[in-house]
Every structure is written in structure tokens, then in C-alpha cells.
Amino acid sequence: xxxxxxxxxxxxxxxxxxxxxxxxxxxxxxxxxxxxxxxxxxxxxxxxxxxxxxxxxxxxxxxxxxxxxxxxxxxxxxxxxxxxxxxxxxxxxxxxxxxxxxxxxxxxxxxxxxxxxxxxxxxxxxxxxxxxxxxxxxxxxxxxxxxxxxxxxxxxxxxxxxxxxxxxxxxxxxxxxxxxxxxxxxxxxxxxxxxxxxxxxxxxxxxxxxxxxxxxxxxxxxxxxxxxxxxxxxxxxxxxxxxxxxxxxxxxxxxxxxxxxxxxxxxxxxxxxxxxxxxxxxxxxxxxxxxxxxxxxxxxxxxxxxxxxxxxxxxxxxxxxx
Numbered sequence: 001x002x003x004x005x006x007x008x009x010x011x012x013x014x015x016x017x018x019x020x021x022x023x024x025x026x027x028x029x030x031x032x033x034x035x036x037x038x039x040x041x042x043x044x045x046x047x048x049x050x051x052x053x054x055x056x057x058x059x060x061x062x063x064x065x066x067x068x069x070x071x072x073x074x075x076x077x078x079x080x081x082x083x084x085x086x087x088x089x090x091x092x093x094x095x096x097x098x099x100x101x102x103x104x105x106x107x108x109x110x111x112x113x114x115x116x117x118x119x120x121x122x123x124x125x126x127x128x129x130x131x132x133x134x135x136x137x138x139x140x141x142x143x144x145x146x147x148x149x150x151x152x153x154x155x156x157x158x159x160x161x162x163x164x165x166x167x168x169x170x171x172x173x174x175x176x177x178x179x180x181x182x183x184x185x186x187x188x189x190x191x192x193x194x195x196x197x198x199x200x201x202x203x204x205x206x207x208x209x210x211x212x213x214x215x216x217x218x219x220x221x222x223x224x225x226x227x228x229x230x231x232x233x234x235x236x237x238x239x240x241x242x243x244x245x246x247x248x249x250x251x252x253x254x255x256x257x258x259x260x261x262x263x264x265x266x267x268x269x270x271x272x273x274x275x276x277x278x279x280x281x282x283x284x285x286x287x288x289x290x291x292x293x294x295x296x297x298x299x300x301x302x303x304x305x306x307x308x309x310x311x312x313x314x315x316x317x318x319x320x321x322x
Contacts, residue, residue: 021053030061031097043097062100066093066158069108073166074116076123078131085166086123088115090146091159099154107153111146115160118145128167135162 025048026032032044035057044058051058069092073085090111094100104110122141123131131138139160147157167175 018053022050024049024051024058027061029064031064031094032061033059033097033101035059040098040102059101062094062097064094064097066091069111070163071112071115073164074119076120078123078126078128080127082128082171083168084128084131084171085164086119087163088119088142089161089163090115090157091161092150092155092157094154095156096154099152103153107150107155110153111150111155111157114146114149115142118142128171132165135165138162 024032024044026044026046028046030046032049034041034044034051036052036055038057041056069090071088071090073087075083076086077083092111100107119138119142122138126134126138139162142160143157146160150157
């Protein structure tokens with residue numbers, strides 16, 4: 001192989017290597033900073049880019065996605081001199097790769113220290129109870145302060161959350177006792193309210209039962225009175241109808257006369273009977289009156305004869321008539 005061929009091969013290899021080094025592919029949601037001879041040149045976005053080999057130097061890909069930084073608990077003193085441990089979680093995103101690269105050294109560490117100092121300043125103005133109940137307020141203030149402070153670094157703070165608030169052991173014991181007492185108080189209140197409602201329901205039930213019993217007795221009495229009323233009305237109507245039937249009836253005179261004779265015949269069968277017969281029997285009333293008077297006279301005579309002789313005195317009705 002000739003020397004010229006070897007030179008051409010070496011030149012070709014160098015060109016191939018240079019071509020490979022000049023092509024740079026940037027992935028989605030990342031950015032690359034290019035420096036030429038140590039000076040900032042440009043920022044490569046997503047896609048394929050060509051750089052000058054041996055003169056341009058590219059940085060590591062910088063992620064543009066939201067990053068979650070969980071920082072260790074920091075000792076914080078409240079306004080009422082209570083020391084507690086608070087750990088925070090910061091959600092941030094890189095918006096400018098150039099500012100992020102040249103703005104601050106170790107950006108995550110800088111954010112952690114800035115978060116700790118900001119947290120101490122905010123919590124130092126609050127008491128223990130306010131710190132425990134004002135998480136949203138503390139989160140909002142910290143986000144605003146951190147976002148403003150990290151803006152020159154090309155970082156945007158999206159959210160800040162207080163993850164855990166750990167008061168001292170004695171404070172925790174006191175809080176546990178207070179919580180237990182509060183739960184017992186609520187339990188007693190609920191039990192008392194339950195007993196109260198139960199008593200009210202029982203009283204209302206008894207009241208309703210008495211009302212229903214009274215209404216039932218009232219209804220029974222009304223029905224009984226109505227039944228008696230209807231019975232009396234029915235009896236009165238029956239008697240009225242019977243009187244109407246008697247008044248409307250017209251018995252035969254011959255029949256009444258025949259019945260009168262039968263009655264006289266029965267009275268004549270007695271041994272000590274005195275009968276006065278009218279000459280003319282025209283109505284039943286006269287006949288019945290005569291029969292009644294005859295019975296009374298006979299009874300009187302029998303009583304007299306028993307008192308005088310002990311034997312009944314018989315008078316001959318035929319002689320008296322003569």
C-alpha cells in the first residue's frame with residue numbers, strides 16, 4: 001500500500017470521527033448548553049444538532065421536568081419557644097438551562113438551605129398551635145419567597161409542602177392527653193345526647209299510646225251510644241207500628257160477641273158464681289165490665305162466708321131472680 005493511500009485512510013477516519021462528534025441528539029424534556037472555547041455559545045433544544053468538534057463542548061443533558069426535592073427535618077423554634085422538627089418537600093422546575101448552569105453552584109443544595117432559613121423565619125413568628133393549624137399559610141408564604149429567590153437561577157418553585165411537624169416528646173404527650181380528654185368529652189356528650197333522645201322518644205311513645213287509648217275508648221263509647229240509640233229507635237218504631245196496626249184493625253162485632261159468650265160460659269161453670277147479664281150485649285166493653293164486677297163480687301162473698309161459718313154460703317141464683 002502506498003503512503004498516499006494510508007494518508008487518505010487516516011484522513012477519512014478523522015473525518016468520520018469528526019462527523020460523529022459534531023452530531024448531537026437532544027431528547028425530549030431536556031436541554032444542553034454548548035460552550036465554544038470555554039464561552040457560552042447556545043442552548044440546544046429537543047432534536048438533532050451539529051456542533052463544531054474539538055471547539056464546542058456540550059454539557060450534560062439538563063432535565064426540564066418537574067423535580068421533587070425531599071429535604072431532611074430542620075430544627076425550628078416557634079414564637080413561644082417550642083423547638084420542633086419540620087421536614088419540607090419542594091416541587092421545582094428548570095425554566096432556563098443557561099441560568100441554571102451559570103446562576104448558582106449546586107442549585108439543589110442552595111434550594112435546601114434557602115428553604116430551611118425561610119421556614120425558620122416564618123415559623124418563628126407563629127406559636128405552636130398556629131404552626132400546627134396554619135400549614136396552608138406557611139406553604140404559600142414559602143412558595144412565594146423561594147420562587148422569587150430562585151428566579152435568577154432559572155428555577156421556578158411550583159409547590160412547597162410541610163411534610164411532618166414533630167414537636168418535642170413532652171409536647172406530644174400533652175397533646176395526646178388533651179386529645180384523649182377531648183375524645184372522652186365528645187363521647188360523654190354523644191352518650192348524653194343519645195340518652196336524652198331515647199327518653200324523649202319513650203315519652204313521646206307513651207304520650208301517643210295514651211292518646212290512642214283515649215281515642216279508642218271515645219270511639220267505643222260513641223259506638224255503644226249509637227247502638228243503644230238505634231236499638232231504642234227500633235223498639236219505638238216497632239211499638240209505633242204495633243199501635244198503628246191495632247188502631248187500624250176493625251174486628252167483627254159478631255166475633256167479639258161470640259167471644260163474650262164463651263167467657264160467660266166459662267164463668268157459669270163455677271158453683272158460687274153470680275152473673276149479671278145485660279139485656280142487650282151491644283159492645284165488648286160492657287160485657288167485659290160486667291165480667292170483672294161479677295168476679296170481684298164472688299170473691300168478696302167467698303171471703304165473708306169463710307169468716308162466718310167456715311163453709312161457703314150458697315145462694316140460689318134462680319130464687320133471687322124470681
